[in-house]
Amino acid sequence: MDLALSVEQEAVRKLAEDFVAREVTPHVVAWDRAENVDRSIVKKLGGLGFLGLTVPEEYGGSGGDHLSYCLVTEELGRGDSSVRGIVSVSLGLVAKTIVSWGSEEQKRQWLPLLTSGEAIGCFGLTEPGTGSDAGNLATRAVRDGGDYVVNGTKTFITNGTWADVVLLFARTNDSPGHRGVSAFLVPADTPGLTRRTIHGKLGLRGQATAELVLEDVRIPAACLLGPEGKGFSIAMSALAKGRMSVAAGCVGIAQAALDAAVRYAGEREQFGKVIARHQLVQELLSDIAVDVDAARLLTWRVADLIDRGQDFATAASKAKLYASEAAVRCANNALQVFGGYGYIDEYPVGKLLRDARVMTLYEGTSQIQKLIIGRALTGVSAF
Numbered sequence: 001m002d003l004a005l006s007v008e009q010e011a012v013r014k015l016a017e018d019f020v021a022r023e024v025t026p027h028v029v030a031w032d033r034a035e036n037v038d039r040s041i042v043k044k045l046g047g048l049g050f051l052g053l054t055v056p057e058e059y060g061g062s063g064g065d066h067l068s069y070c071l072v073t074e075e076l077g078r079g080d081s082s083v084r085g086i087v088s089v090s091l092g093l094v095a096k097t098i099v100s101w102g103s104e105e106q107k108r109q110w111l112p113l114l115t116s117g118e119a120i121g122c123f124g125l126t127e128p129g130t131g132s133d134a135g136n137l138a139t140r141a142v143r144d145g146g147d148y149v150v151n152g153t154k155t156f157i158t159n160g161t162w163a164d165v166v167l168l169f170a171r172t173n174d175s176p177g178h179r180g181v182s183a184f185l186v187p188a189d190t191p192g193l194t195r196r197t198i199h200g201k202l203g204l205r206g207q208a209t210a211e212l213v214l215e216d217v218r219i220p221a222a223c224l225l226g227p228e229g230k231g232f233s234i235a236m237s238a239l240a241k242g243r244m245s246v247a248a249g250c251v252g253i254a255q256a257a258l259d260a261a262v263r264y265a266g267e268r269e270q271f272g273k274v275i276a277r278h279q280l281v282q283e284l285l286s287d288i289a290v291d292v293d294a295a296r297l298l299t300w301r302v303a304d305l306i307d308r309g310q311d312f313a314t315a316a317s318k319a320k321l322y323a324s325e326a327a328v329r330c331a332n333n334a335l336q337v338f339g340g341y342g343y344i345d346e347y348p349v350g351k352l353l354r355d356a357r358v359m360t361l362y363e364g365t366s367q368i369q370k371l372i373i374g375r376a377l378t379g380v381s382a383f
């Protein structure tokens, strides 16, 4: 793998860095306190092509490789994980899944809207009773003539209250486990679909996380994404690529923690010298720096495998596992460097720690990533 960025990759990274400095960083504290990112950010993201990375240009995408996607995701995560999550879900989990599984008509209907930021997508898999064990979901879609009628509840859905289209997973027959699950593209304004914002999150406070309730939601059979009964495979293939995006966002958090901690250590004086001159502070900084590099290299490897058309699922689980745990460690170490000031939201590191914490939980908890890696090593499923 060539670790040097190409001219194009460096240009897109710089574009994202400048965008974050201009449009995100000045508002981060206010958005976090208000529990609301300004929605106008979505069209700005779309305008720069960040919602269309890796999507073919014929569907309104901006093309590009997966390393470019990682670089942009890292810069967004370095600025604000709430903004990063909007892209990771609407592009990473929804648009890219439509590219892989959608009919020509579905691609033409949704991709230009999603990549421009005219529309936002959300990914509706988790339910109150099924998180890690997603294959046992209870939402049902029953065929009725040319339609399906859907009933059920989805929870913790990122972009949920903002979304125009829900990539929804529902059971279409009663066979046990995951075999009866199908995927649907459901317009969010379909009668019978109601949404409720989930407040009080520890982190990612700016993000519109929602519960979706579906009561006799009637959707045409043309909303089925991919073959009936293939929904669980579709969800798992989406999440495998999604994990690279989460890992890249975690690298962004870890890098932001490093930048902030190094800067602060060079300014704050205790015992008559800047704290950067104390050896134990240097230990905290060097621990963060090694984690940043290791997480980034694991993440880039996934991008490289995808771009070369090779199997990447286990590598994505390793990158997501390591990068998410590293992001928590790095933000926590950075907070230690800040001392008491790290505990106050005028300084950036407390928010980094709160935002990092969820990364070990969603798109498969750390335990689930270990089970995926263990299954690949042994050939035995321990779920």
Ligand code: FAD
Residues within 6 Å of the ligand: 089, 122, 123, 124, 125, 126, 130, 131, 132, 133, 155, 156, 157, 158, 159, 201, 204, 209, 358, 361, 362, 363, 364, 365, 366, 367, 368, 371, 382, 383
């Ligand atoms: P559980 O599955 O109940 O797990 C509880 C604990 O048990 C965990 O420690 C877990 O690791 C452990 N555990 C479970 N099974 C095993 C096992 N077999 N072996 C060992 N340990 C096990 N979901 C979506 O569908 N779309 C979204 O956009 C989305 N966004 C989210 C945003 C946020 C902010 C949050 C918090 C969650 C989001 N989720 C989303 C849901 C997320 O993916 C789930 O929370 C996650 O999969 C874990 O499920 P759970 O919370 O039900 O925990």
